[in-house]
Amino acid sequence: NAGVTQTPKFQVLKTGQSMTLQCAQDMNHEYMSWYRQDPGMGLRLIHYSVGAGITDQGEVPNGYNVSRSTTEDFPLRLLSAAPSQTSVYFCASKPGGSSNYGYTFGSGTRLTVV
Amino acid sequence: QQQVKQSPQSLIVQKGGISIINCAYENTAFDYFPWYQQFPGKGPALLIAIRPDVSEKKEGRFTISFNKSAKQFSLHIMDSQPGDSATYFCAARQTGANNLFFGTGTRLTVIP
Numbered sequence: 001n002a003g004v005t006q007t008p009k010f011q012v013l014k015t016g017q018s019m020t021l022q023c024a025q026d027m028n029h030e031y032m033s034w035y036r037q038d039p040g041m042g043l044r045l046i047h048y049s050v051g052a053g054i055t056d057q058g059e060v061p062n063g064y065n066v067s068r069s070t071t072e073d074f075p076l077r078l079l080s081a082a083p084s085q086t087s088v089y090f091c092a093s094k095p096g097g098s099s100n101y102g103y104t105f106g107s108g109t110r111l112t113v114v
Numbered sequence: 115q116q117q118v119k120q121s122p123q124s125l126i127v128q129k130g131g132i133s134i135i136n137c138a139y140e141n142t143a144f145d146y147f148p149w150y151q152q153f154p155g156k157g158p159a160l161l162i163a164i165r166p167d168v169s170e171k172k173e174g175r176f177t178i179s180f181n182k183s184a185k186q187f188s189l190h191i192m193d194s195q196p197g198d199s200a201t202y203f204c205a206a207r208q209t210g211a212n213n214l215f216f217g218t219g220t221r222l223t224v225i226p
Contacts, residue, residue, distance in 0.1 A: 004157075031212050040123070042116075042203060042216040043158070050212060058213065090157050094212070101146060101207075103214065105157030 002026050006091050006106035013081040013113045021076040021109050023091030029104070030096030032074040036060065036087040037108075043090065049074055050096065081113045117141060118206050120217025127224050133191040135220045137204035140185060144206040148214070149178065149189050152201045161202070162189070194224045 007022045025032065033048035035058075045058030049068040063085060065077040074093075078085060091106040119138045127133045137147075148163035164171045164178040164187065171178045177190040191198055204217040 033213065035216075040218055042118075042120070042218040043214075044216070045213055048213055092157075092214075101148070101163065103148075103160065105159065107155070107157050 004091055004093055004104050004106035006089075006109050008109060009107070010110050011112070013078075013111065015081060015083060015113060017081050018077070018079050019081065021078075021089055021091075021111070023074045023076065023106060024072050025074075025091075025093040025104070026072065027093065027095075027104065028071060029093035030071065032068065032091065032093045033058070034064070034066065034074070034076045035090045035092065036085075037090060038087050046076065046089075078111075081111075083113045085111065086113045087111060116218065117215040118204055118217040120204050120220060122220060123218070124221045125223070127194045127222065129194065129196060129224055129226050131194050131224075133189075133194045133198070133222055133224070135189045135202055135204070135222070136186065137188065137217050138184075138186045139206050141206070141208065142185070143208045144215075145209040146207040147178070147180065147187050148205050148207075149176075150203040150205060150216075152203065152219075158203060191222075194222075196224045196226050198222060199224050 004025045030051045034046040035043040037043050044060045047066040049055045089109045094103045149161045150158035151161040152158045162173050175192045180187045202220045205214045
């Protein structure tokens with residue numbers, strides 16, 4: 001079992017460039033989410049999905065888009081990167097239903113916007 | 115606005131000592147309180163979690179103490195070891211919801 005796989009591990013972008021951070025899970029988890037981690041800020045929720053075709057905004061959604069066409073994949077898109085989006089991004093998944101608590105995190109993507 | 119407040123930001127403990135990290139919340143709808151451990155270059159991993167119907171949960175050297183009336187919970191690491199050196203996050207989840215709200219993290223360093 002690979003768990004939650006994030007690619008790439010590292011990325012440097014120029015301001016205004018676009019890119020997609022990939023997240024894939026092989027556990028058939030219905031719930032998937034994206035967090036960003038910044039020093040002194042903890043992890044903040046960007047977007048989440050409770051199933052294929054369903055997405056919603058978290059605490060800090062501005063500048064990011066998501067889609068969920070399959071159960072396995074939940075890509076995060078930056079349409080026009082800004083230096084404020086320099087961060088470490090984590091994808092997490094868990095089985096569906098609020099009674100399930102087993103969140104699994106990926107190993108992260110470190111993004112630098114210059 | 116930080117829904118879960120965590121302190122201290124950093125902590126240095128001697129090997130064999132007790133590490134204590136504290137968290138507080140305001141939302142009384144929170145019903146699940148996990149602690150995550152994160153090593154450099156890795157994602158957070160669940161360490162231990164508690165529901166508000168108990169005041170304490172212990173797993174090995176790790177204990178969560180929960181005070182529902184004060185809306186506070188804390189992580190105690192007994193007999194701290196250098197291998198415990200990591201960043202620890204508390205978190206909370208609302209009843210019926212899926213999303214976790216995290217504290218700001220505590221960087222623990224255990225000195226040999």
